[in-house]
Amino acid sequence: MLYSKTCLGGMVTAPHHLAAQAGANVLRQGGNAVEAMVAAAAAIAVVYPHMNGIGGDGFWVISEPGREPVAIQACGPSAALATPDFYAQHGLSAIPPRGPQAALTVAGAVGGWAAALDHAQHFGRALPLPVLLADAIGHARAGIPITRSQHELTRDKWSQLKDQPGFAATYAAHGVPLPGAVLKQPALAATLSRLSEAGLDDFYRGDLATTIAAGLERVGSPLRASDLAAYRARLLAPLMVQLKSGRVYNLPPPTQGVSALMIIGLFDRLGVSQADGFEHIHGLVEATKRAFMLRNRHVTDPAHMSVDAADWLQAAALEHEAAQIDARRAAPWPHPAKPGDTIWMGAADAQGRVVSYIQSIFWEFGSGVVVPDTGIVWQNRGASFTLDDGPNRLAPGKLPFHTLNPSLARLDDGRTLAYGTMGGEGQPQTQAAVFTRHVLFGQNLQAAVSAPRWLLGRTWGEDSTNLKLEGRIAGGTVDALRRAGHEIELVPDYSDMMGHAGAVCIHPDGVIEGATDPRADGICAGV
Numbered sequence: 001m002l003y004s005k006t007c008l009g010g011m012v013t014a015p016h017h018l019a020a021q022a023g024a025n026v027l028r029q030g031g032n033a034v035e036a037m038v039a040a041a042a043a044i045a046v047v048y049p050h051m052n053g054i055g056g057d058g059f060w061v062i063s064e065p066g067r068e069p070v071a072i073q074a075c076g077p078s079a080a081l082a083t084p085d086f087y088a089q090h091g092l093s094a095i096p097p098r099g100p101q102a103a104l105t106v107a108g109a110v111g112g113w114a115a116a117l118d119h120a121q122h123f124g125r126a127l128p129l130p131v132l133l134a135d136a137i138g139h140a141r142a143g144i145p146i147t148r149s150q151h152e153l154t155r156d157k158w159s160q161l162k163d164q165p166g167f168a169a170t171y172a173a174h175g176v177p178l179p180g181a182v183l184k185q186p187a188l189a190a191t192l193s194r195l196s197e198a199g200l201d202d203f204y205r206g207d208l209a210t211t212i213a214a215g216l217e218r219v220g221s222p223l224r225a226s227d228l229a230a231y232r233a234r235l236l237a238p239l240m241v242q243l244k245s246g247r248v249y250n251l252p253p254p255t256q257g258v259s260a261l262m263i264i265g266l267f268d269r270l271g272v273s274q275a276d277g278f279e280h281i282h283g284l285v286e287a288t289k290r291a292f293m294l295r296n297r298h299v300t301d302p303a304h305m306s307v308d309a310a311d312w313l314q315a316a317a318l319e320h321e322a323a324q325i326d327a328r329r330a331a332p333w334p335h336p337a338k339p340g341d342t343i344w345m346g347a348a349d350a351q352g353r354v355v356s357y358i359q360s361i362f363w364e365f366g367s368g369v370v371v372p373d374t375g376i377v378w379q380n381r382g383a384s385f386t387l388d389d390g391p392n393r394l395a396p397g398k399l400p401f402h403t404l405n406p407s408l409a410r411l412d413d414g415r416t417l418a419y420g421t422m423g424g425e426g427q428p429q430t431q432a433a434v435f436t437r438h439v440l441f442g443q444n445l446q447a448a449v450s451a452p453r454w455l456l457g458r459t460w461g462e463d464s465t466n467l468k469l470e471g472r473i474a475g476g477t478v479d480a481l482r483r484a485g486h487e488i489e490l491v492p493d494y495s496d497m498m499g500h501a502g503a504v505c506i507h508p509d510g511v512i513e514g515a516t517d518p519r520a521d522g523i524c525a526g527v
Contacts, residue, residue, distance in 0.1 A: 004445040004505075004513045007526030011512045012040050014345040015051075015422070015500040015520035018144065019044035022135035023347055024525035031127045033349040034062060034120035037357050038113045040345050042136035042192060044359070045109075046185060048521075049171065050150045051422065052343045054191070054203075055371065055378040056361035058109035059251045060116055061238055061408040063416050065352040069249045069408055070119065071238035074112020075381070076105045076231055077301075080396045081222035084387045087394075095394065097383045098160050100220035103367040104382035105400060107203075109359050111233035114200040116355075119235060123353070133196040140189035140375070143182040147521050149496055151179045153364040165219040166370030170377070188375030204228045208374070215372035238408075241265040241313045245439050246411035253302045257405035258309040260428035262291040262321070264435055265313060269322040275441035276451065276473070278480040279327070284432050285456050285467060285486065286325045289333060291428070292457070300391040301399035330485035333456065333465065342404055342427075344420030346504035348512045350527075354504065356406035356418035407431050411439065414508030421517070423499030425457040430499045438503070445503050446515040453498040470498060494519045 005011070010033070012023030023040035031039075037060075045053045060072035082104040087095060096102050120126070154161070155176045161167050170185065177183065194208050202208045205228070213225035238249040241261040248264060250257030266287035272279045298307050311317060325331075342360030360379070361367075367380035384401045385394040392401050403424045409417040417439070421430040430453055437448035452472035457465045466487040469478060482488050491497060500520035505513045514524035 002444070002446040002450050004515045005524040005526055006511055006513050008350065008510055008512065009527035010036065010349040011504055011514045011524055011526045012036050012345065012347045013502040013504050013514045013516050013522065013524045014040050014044060015343050015502065015517065015522040016044055016048045017521060017523040018047045018135070018139060019345065020523045020525035024527055025135060026127060026132060027349060027527045029127060029131065030125055032120055032123045032351065033347040033353040033355045034116050034123070035127050035132055036347045036349070037345065037355045038117060039132045039135060040347065041109070041113060041357065041359055042133050043139060044343055044345065046136050046140045046188060047144045048147070048343060049377060050153045050364045052359045053361050053366070053377050054110050055107045055376040056109050056359060056366060057107065057379065057381060057402065057404065058112040058357065058359040059255060059404050059406055060112060061249050061251070061356040061406050061418070062116065062119065063354045063408055063410065069238055071236050071251050072112050072115050072233055073236055073251065074108040074115065074233040075254065075399055075402055076108040077397045077399050078105050078382055078385065078394060079222040079224065079227045081224065082382065082394060083396055084394055086222055087387060094387055095383050095385055097363065097380060098368045099164055100367070100369055101222070102380035102383050103216060103221040103223065103369050103378040105379065106223065106227050106231045107379055108231065108233055110195070110200050110203040111231055115233040115235055129199065130196045133192050137189050137192045137196065140185040140192060143184035145180050146177050146183050148179045149521070151177060157364055161365055161368040164368030166372060167365070167368045170370045170375060185375050187373065191374045191376060204231050211373055212371055212376065215374060216378065218372060219369060221369070239310055239313060242315070243268045246409055248407060248409040250405050250407050253299045253305060253309050254399045255402040255405045256295055256299060256428060258299065258312060259291040259295045260405050260407055260431050261313055262294070262318070263287045263428050263432045265318045266290060266322045266325065267432065267436060269318060270325065270327070275437050275443060276477070278477050280436065281454055281477065282330070282481060282484060283325070284429065284436065285454070286331060288429055288456050289331050290321045290324060298391060300401055304391065304398065328484060342422040343500065344406060344422060344502055346418040346420070346502055346514070348418070348504045348506050350510070352416070352506055354408065354416045354418045354506055356408040356420055358404045358406040358420055360404050403427055409435070409439065415505055417503060417505040419501070419503035421499035421501035426455045426497070426499045429455055430501050434501055434503060445505060445513055449501050449503060449515040450518050452493065455498060468497065470495065
């Protein structure tokens, strides 16, 4: 049996051990959970560059005792020049998934760090940026050993990435690097050093912004300095679903956070009493289908939505949708899938603050474009737009659909739980597996993360839309799912396609509990 790590002074969980340690170092110096998360976010941008970076977006849910949780939407809109006509003039009938013309949205993550630190000022002590970014800068300068997943993704996506501006010179100067090879990123170290000295706003409205904008324009991106200057991360109220066990929070559109909340809201009404059998997996898969159908029809930039996603989380709406689920038969599938990958991290401090955070460049290595003179690989989040009619049709200044969604629960027994994962379509499904196992069925937190998982639809690195099951799921359960009409594909255990999940929880007695995914390279770093 696997058991969670526990401590009293604070904890950070991350899918790479150096990021978790960077956050824990800040906690040891008296920093709070938000400051620890900024340190971890900067570090993981360096040590897991295939998954995320400062050229991407981020989303936060922050909880502190005695206050309602807050969310931070740190995703950038499309460039003013990014129109269907722009792509037509370049002879394109669709937005390319890689290259400069895929680098069409502002990177919001650094703005989110700034917004989170501004929000945390009322906590008390504030550590300076040079302290928060020190580990990230050090790793970029000294170098880090390349992980298995970075090697494999560089190899598997080499044909798409090798000719993108700056990619090979930055990540593969001598061809696809092997696991354990040392990657140094001096340009990124200089960029992070600049941010630590000049402040995070320099990314959008300073000398660094000028360098970024000029570099993007030079390689052919539609982004300009005016797009960066106009950007601000937003502090807002998260969506919430009321369950029998407590309240769970996530981000509103343009994220699929409403889907994550809706899945567990529906499952809460199905009367399932045991983990990991047919009823558990079938119930969550069918709840996923109901949530994804609404998501696919409506979720986009909220300024372009005609419905309020919060209405889907009301008790009457959930009762109606739950009544459509057949407890014995699988509903027809597939529907259009939403790809994407990312990293999720959680932090908690001794004062009871808990952070759920997610950071992404969309696909592995994003657009593949490394902005000249900066070491920043830029996201391709705008590739989720379409040039056809529909909720995600491209328009200037529009927010693209996001698979990103960090969850946070305040349970009626006094626990506060932050949890999440990477994995495109798999994010809300893995969250539901972890939450139901731990909260509803009483599994140890680490066991809930490590246990075999499933995935309906497309996920990180995969195109098929069937129901994928890790091989450790009991054969009788697999047979029962097949008899119910699910199209099953068995996949290797501990597969990356099932995401890199994690969780951190504060108990009423002050004990902090954490879990990390054996599918990744992470740890829980306690203080």
